Amino acid sequence: MSGPPVMTRVIERGLAPLKGRRASHLLPRARLGGPMPWVIAIMVALTVLAAGGALALTNLVDRARADLAGGVTVQIVEADPVLRAAQADRTLAVLRGFPGVDTLRRVPQAELEALIEPWLGGGVRSEVVPLPALIDVRLDGEVGEATLDRLRSALAEVAPDARIDAQSDWLGPVFSAIAALRWLAIGLIALLAFTSAAAVWLAARNALNANRSTIEVVHLLGGTDGQIARIFQRSVLIDAALGGGVGLVLGWIALTLLGAQFAALDAGLVQGGGLGGFDWLLMALVPFGAIAIALLTARMTVLASLRKML
Amino acid sequence: MSRSEEEIVRFDNVGLRYGTDREVLSNIAFSLYPGRFYFLTGASGAGKTSLLRLLYLAQRPSRGAIRMFGRDVITQPREKLPSFRRRLGVVFQDFRLVEHLSAFDNIALPLRVSGVREADVHKPVADMLDWVGLGNRADARPATLSGGEQQRVAIARAVIARPDLLVADEPTGNVDPEMALKLIRLFEALNRLGTTVVVATHDVHLLRKVPDSLIMRLDKGQLSDPTGALRYPPRNPISASAPQAPRDSGG
Numbered sequence: 001m002s003g004p005p006v007m008t009r010v011i012e013r014g015l016a017p018l019k020g021r022r023a024s025h026l027l028p029r030a031r032l033g034g035p036m037p038w039v040i041a042i043m044v045a046l047t048v049l050a051a052g053g054a055l056a057l058t059n060l061v062d063r064a065r066a067d068l069a070g071g072v073t074v075q076i077v078e079a080d081p082v083l084r085a086a087q088a089d090r091t092l093a094v095l096r097g098f099p100g101v102d103t104l105r106r107v108p109q110a111e112l113e114a115l116i117e118p119w120l121g122g123g124v125r126s127e128v129v130p131l132p133a134l135i136d137v138r139l140d141g142e143v144g145e146a147t148l149d150r151l152r153s154a155l156a157e158v159a160p161d162a163r164i165d166a167q168s169d170w171l172g173p174v175f176s177a178i179a180a181l182r183w184l185a186i187g188l189i190a191l192l193a194f195t196s197a198a199a200v201w202l203a204a205r206n207a208l209n210a211n212r213s214t215i216e217v218v219h220l221l222g223g224t225d226g227q228i229a230r231i232f233q234r235s236v237l238i239d240a241a242l243g244g245g246v247g248l249v250l251g252w253i254a255l256t257l258l259g260a261q262f263a264a265l266d267a268g269l270v271q272g273g274g275l276g277g278f279d280w281l282l283m284a285l286v287p288f289g290a291i292a293i294a295l296l297t298a299r300m301t302v303l304a305s306l307r308k309m310l
Numbered sequence: 311m312s313r314s315e316e317e318i319v320r321f322d323n324v325g326l327r328y329g330t331d332r333e334v335l336s337n338i339a340f341s342l343y344p345g346r347f348y349f350l351t352g353a354s355g356a357g358k359t360s361l362l363r364l365l366y367l368a369q370r371p372s373r374g375a376i377r378m379f380g381r382d383v384i385t386q387p388r389e390k391l392p393s394f395r396r397r398l399g400v401v402f403q404d405f406r407l408v409e410h411l412s413a414f415d416n417i418a419l420p421l422r423v424s425g426v427r428e429a430d431v432h433k434p435v436a437d438m439l440d441w442v443g444l445g446n447r448a449d450a451r452p453a454t455l456s457g458g459e460q461q462r463v464a465i466a467r468a469v470i471a472r473p474d475l476l477v478a479d480e481p482t483g484n485v486d487p488e489m490a491l492k493l494i495r496l497f498e499a500l501n502r503l504g505t506t507v508v509v510a511t512h513d514v515h516l517l518r519k520v521p522d523s524l525i526m527r528l529d530k531g532q533l534s535d536p537t538g539a540l541r542y543p544p545r546n547p548i549s550a551s552a553p554q555a556p557r558d559s560g561g
Contacts, residue, residue: 217406220368221467222396223423224389310370310391 036203040243040290041250043196047189047286048251054185055279056259057178064171069142070102071167072151076133078161088133090158098154100139100147107134132163143168193293200240200294204232204301219309229302233295240294244287251283317341317377318475318506319365324374326360333372334360335531342475342508347501349517350510352528358510359403359479361528365508366400366477367391379474396424399473399505401481405464407452413463414439414448420471438466441496443489457484465493469500476500476507482516494519 074091078084088106095104112131113122120129139147143166155162208215215228259275319342326335335357342348352358363369364376367383376383378394386394399420407416418435422428439445442462444455452460461484468476476497482490490513498520501507509516517525527534 213406214408214410217408218419218423220366220395220400220406221420221423222392222394222398224392227423307388310367310388 036200036239037243037246039199039203040196040240040294041247043192043199044244044247044287044290045250045254047192047290048248048283049254050185050188050192051283051286052251052255052258052275052279054182054189055282056275057182057185059274059276059279061175061178065168065175068167068171070139072137072139072143072148073165073167074135074137074151074155074159075163075165076135076159076161077163078132079130081130084130084133084161087159087161088135091135091155091162094154094158095135095137095151098151100141101137102140103136103138105136107136193289196290197293197297200236200297201301204236204298205305207232207235208302208305215306216309219306225303225306228306229299232298232302236294236298237291240291241287244290247290248284248287251286252280255283316343318344318379320375320377321364322375322377324364324371324376326357326364326369327372333531335364335371338374338533340526340533340535342506344474344506345501345504346506347498347520347523348506348508348526349520349523350508350526350528351512351514351517354512356528357531358528360531361533362400362477362479362508362510365475366398367395396420396471397474399468399471399476401461401465401468401476401478403479403483405452405460407460407463407467409452412449412451413444413455413459416452416463417466417470419467424471434470438470442466458486458489461485462489462493465496469496469505472500472503473505476505478507478509480511481509482511482513490516491519 074095076084076087076091078087092104092106095101109131112134116129116131137151148164148166151164152162155164218228255275263274321338321340324335324338325333326338327333338361350358350361360369364371367378370384379397381394383391383394408419411419414435417438418431421431421435436445436448439448442465444450444459444462444466447455447459450459452463455463461481465478465481468478478497481497482493485493494509494516497507497509511517517523
């Protein structure tokens with residue numbers, strides 16, 4: 001009988017990493033498998049939607065703020081058209097010399113009538129329904145209370161019936177409502193991340209149970225926890241990358257369709273909420289976040305389970 | 311004491327109980343010396359498998375001390391244990407082949423776990439397959455192999471990395487007498503090269519096949535020492551002419 005064949009030590013006794021093809025040999029069925037990529041896809045799609053919403057709202061607020069930042073409206077509320085016109089003329093003259101005034105525009109009568117048309121119908125004559133004279137003032141820089149006070153004292157003499165408002169004040173409640181929505185979106189993203197982690201945790205536990213005997217054998221043959229965790233991370237990576245990619249595309253498609261719908265509304269405020277190229281790139285980070293969460297969760301689950309073995 | 315330095319394994323006052331049951335192993339004390347061939351016998355239920363599980367580091371004892379390769383394994387941090395396990399070869403009673411891996415990949419597993427380069431894996435595994443008579447079944451999954459064939463794959467996997475200590479739980483249980491003898495010869499060949507071998511068996515005929523072997527007998531969780539060799543260098547040590555493999559370090 002010939003001697004047994006392997007009598008030279010080929011093993012380096014190091015704790016070499018078990019990775020790449022070698023690891024893929026080991027647990028080909030350790031795929032978290034089945035619904036996992038789809039769960040991650042849905043999570044990523046929802047997160048992309050929430051992130052898209054948050055970014056659009058941010059853009060909307062930023063743009064509206066910039067539009068309204070230097071805006072001041074002066075109304076001359078005087079029923080007598082002659083007096084009103086005289087006060088408006090004097091106001092314009094004073095404002096022309098006022099420091100910091102960038103542009104100045106008296107809103108024409110036709111525009112005023114167009115503004116009230118939706119409520120009172122067309123052809124309303126100003127003698128019947130007196131409309132205040134409107135002067136749209138644009139200052140350089142933000143309009144604070146101090147600026148408004150200086151304007152008021154400057155106009156007190158020449159136009160006693162002038163009312164002066166910063167345009168940004170009107171949208172204050174809208175801004176705070178949008179800020180609340182933004183926080184809601186951020187909260188949603190956090191919840192989705194947490195849910196994704198929980199789903200991966202469950203899937204990793206199932207995969208662990210399904211492959212318990214293999215894991216035990218690898219463990220008893222001297223496989224380190226890190227080696228075994230890496231085998232699972234590998235399959236999680238594949239699942240998460242797959243799901244993340246699909247989810248991102250789904251989210252992008254949904255946002256594009258929604259964007260087209262809103263664009264069709266043709267309302268000034270909504271149009272300010274478009275998404276820029278940077279925003280789309282930012283959303284492309286969502287799948288990477290999902291992959292990171294999945295990898296970390298799977299690793300911690302596997303390591304925790306292995307620590308119960310000697 | 312030079313004797314204890316020589317020991318590859320030392321059990322002192324070891325007891326094992328599962329949960330709150332009575333101890334399945336009590337007051338186990340013995341030493342294994344490098345290059346010796348041990349049989350562990352005993353009726354089924356005597357605790358053979360439990361003792362082997364302690365030996366191949368699948369189980370912590372409830373009490374007592376275990377030293378292996380000169381180190382106390384009870385107090386070793388967990389992350390140090392893989393390097394101990396890689397010096398062991400284990401033939402499990404239920405084989406524990408990875409069912410979705412081919413015979414070839416099952417045998418290659420210890421090499422791959424230890425980080426042997428893929429280029430260095432193929433030849434030793436192929437040779438080993440030939441030697442256990444499964445050269446033409448390299449790609450077969452365990453489910454398609456007979457019990458005896460599975461056992462040969464399990465043994466090939468245990469010896470492929472030439473362990474310092476080979477632990478085999480009823481390794482000849484499912485093979486014909488001719489194959490059983492061949493497997494015992496494989497263990498002997500490994501043993502001659504310095505591997506300490508512990509074979510658990512209830513087949514008394516097997517004991518006679520290895521003349522220089524030492525016998526540990528378990529009875530109801532107690533170890534008896536019929537050859538009087540479990541604490542001291544055996545009375546009939548293996549022949550001095552047998553080549554001793556260098557006990558390499560690095561572990």
